[in-house]
Amino acid sequence: MPSSIADRVAGLTGRDVATVIPLGTSHTWELYRAERADASPLFVKAAAGHDPDGVPVGLFRAEALGLGWLRRSFGAPVPAVAGWDDTMLVLDWVEESAPSPEAAERFGHALAAMHLAGADSFGAEWDGYIGPLPLDNTPHDSWPEFYAEQRVRPYLRRAADRGALTASDVRLVEKVLDAIDDLAGTPEPPARLHGDLWNGNVIWQDDGAVAVDPAAHGGHRETDLAMLSLFGLPHLDRVRDAYNEAAPLASGWRARVPLHQLHPLLVHVCLYGAAYRTTALEAARAALNAG
Template identity: 60%
Template sequence: MCAADGGEGRRRDPVKGTMAERLTVLLGRRVRRAVRAQRSHDWDISYAEAEDGTRLFVKSLPRNAGPSAVLTSEARGLEWLGHAFGSPVLEPLAWDDRILVLPWVEERDPSPHAAERLGRRLAGLHLTGADHFGAPWPGFVGPLPADNTPSRTWPVFYAEQRLRPCLRRAVDQGGLTPVDGRTVEKVVDRVAQLAGEPEPPARIHGDLWNGNVLWRGKDAVLVDPAAHGGHREADLAMLTLFGLPHLERVRDAYNEMAPLAAGWRSRVALHQLYPLLVHVCLFGAAYRTTALEAARAALRG
């Protein structure tokens, strides 16, 4: 596997052979079967089983796909997040530039106890911190590129490396009109005034919607990150955006370990604007109204 500090992973020819054969080489142990289950964005999802009965979850680029750093970026982000003490992130078992292998998670119903534990572990992850805003690898949110060039200032990073490129794409693709774009541009231009007191870079998941939280009964684990050094309020705002079971329990437990700064509620919409723009880029005008509502709420503070 490739370490988050830039070490090289096991490099094999990833396209030859069946998926089970490719996984056997990558893992260094026999995988007796692998079944392709679905397509998600630009990659395939498969379920596999090792000879000892261990179940695996596999993301892979299609055989005819060109080079992409998307799975490499995810793997490096998972390992980097996993370096935090008590991290709630599911770490990869193996990966190369076309395949990412994760442990299979047997999901259970969410419980208040698991939610409280998740809140504490998420606080610990954030408090581990980062060297800067951004990350030392190419970023992606889903299949979309995200500029991870290191920055010392969060308002500049968020405005110029998250909001503005995503806004440009949303307008170019027709998900937002030019008039809509000018509304969002007002937020981009005022991020420094809307951001609250400066905080050091946190080690954040970066794509923390409900679907990326897997409940296991006693706890929960996080998957599919867009990991980078960012603002910790972003993860909590995204949990709020798409809903999470026992969200108040998560937030209360989080606040016991890492109290949120004064005025955090007034900044929720500011942090939700980026994932909503991402959804406009991916799914079109269906998210236009929600994105514009978030922009206007962010401006009201």
């Protein structure tokens, strides 16, 4: 048993740990299942090799603060934080079940309630991350400007600097940013967003679903829904229908999906290279055509 992991989990949670099971790695951190003496499990992320430099500074802090903030909305579909420091994050274990239409409906209602809890501004009071990449969460009053300058443009520059996008590609995306006020739709107040809500971050349960690995911030609620459709989600229509029952989306939301997908697609270009270039450019063209 990785005794150092067990000792650190025990120190952060105040509970003895009987067993630690390695679960592999993700990005630059290691994953574990830790079982306490009463057999109740915990999920653990730790700096790779237990090296403080194995995780970007502030990443676990951002996730812990984001999860706590999301859970302050009643019934938020995210796990509870059991403990954290700069090199480790410990969460309540989420037991996975097969997705079902009924669970999808409950997830849609819970997601709507979390969004409607709102935020003080677009952004957050802590520095953010999406995967291992930093997010500028400086609070802002305008969603179009926030999205253009703090979500799309930094990753557009990063992708171009690494040679994954050409100068022509950059100009196309900049056309979207130039037209962002017209493309954004009717202004809405800041919603309480998960921020990285793709299918891989949704763990299904019998009574709904739990969303993990957030990039939590105040944003536009269509962003979370657009992320759910980016890489496919079981029973997505049931999720959206239930969401619309609780918090109807503004007219034209379907046409704005590519606009909201542009940021995560550029993040993928930054992380994985030109394999996502075509999809990102298709989203930019679709956003412009919708406008």
